[in-house]
Amino acid sequence: MKNLQFIFLSVFLAFSPAFAQEEGADVVAPVAPTETAQAVSISSKAAVEEAPVVKEALQYEDTATLYKVGIEDVLDISILQPEKLSTMVTVSPDGSISFPYIGNVNVKGLTLTEIQNQIQARLADGYMKYPVVSVSLRESRSKKFFVYGEVMKPGTYYLEDKTSVLKAISMAGGFTKYGSSSRVKVLRPRKDEAGYESIKVNIKAVMDGVFEADVLLQPEDMVVVSEGIF
Numbered sequence: 001m002k003n004l005q006f007i008f009l010s011v012f013l014a015f016s017p018a019f020a021q022e023e024g025a026d027v028v029a030p031v032a033p034t035e036t037a038q039a040v041s042i043s044s045k046a047a048v049e050e051a052p053v054v055k056e057a058l059q060y061e062d063t064a065t066l067y068k069v070g071i072e073d074v075l076d077i078s079i080l081q082p083e084k085l086s087t088m089v090t091v092s093p094d095g096s097i098s099f100p101y102i103g104n105v106n107v108k109g110l111t112l113t114e115i116q117n118q119i120q121a122r123l124a125d126g127y128m129k130y131p132v133v134s135v136s137l138r139e140s141r142s143k144k145f146f147v148y149g150e151v152m153k154p155g156t157y158y159l160e161d162k163t164s165v166l167k168a169i170s171m172a173g174g175f176t177k178y179g180s181s182s183r184v185k186v187l188r189p190r191k192d193e194a195g196y197e198s199i200k201v202n203i204k205a206v207m208d209g210v211f212e213a214d215v216l217l218q219p220e221d222m223v224v225v226s227e228g229i230f
Helices: 002-014 017-023 035-066 112-124 165-171 203-207
Strands: 074-081 085-090 096-099 103-106 132-139 144-149 155-158 179-189 196-201 222-227
Touching (some): 074 112, 144 165, 165 203, 165 222, 179 203
Parallel strands (some): 144 222
Antiparallel strands (some): 074 132, 096 103
């Protein structure tokens, strides 16, 4: 009888919650996240997912308010309301574009935001009620630079955002077998006087990891790659 009581008591204690908790005290059971923790996790995930969108929006805003449109630039212009109309235009040599309803619009030297406001105002002046217009830059062709000398494809190139000398040489197909990575210079037009400022660039050092040795190009810069000395 005592043996049966002992067995019963052992089984009871083994399945008792208090006993199981005490016996498993060294084992950490998974804890369900609290509502606060879940909220923080969701918020962090949202921030990561939205980051590229925010960055892209900021880049668009910088272009819209800072970039000055020039001759040969290509623009996308859309009327969003009260009716939908989209067109692609190229800035003509006289600095203007032609747009439906309002004819010629002088845009040279204006930002995208200024062009947008001008077109909206002219459309609202007797053509449309509460027009909403969007203007974006499709191609920047007015900002040019040149690559000469010992490169595979010398010629004229369009300046992109933060174009360095190394990138310019890459756009030109790289060095010829005679080109020297340590004999590269940039000829930059002087603003207040005739002639060019000469800036030496050691591309070999840039390719070796000294990125601060590179130079960002400006409109009308000329990159010249000379032959190596043998």
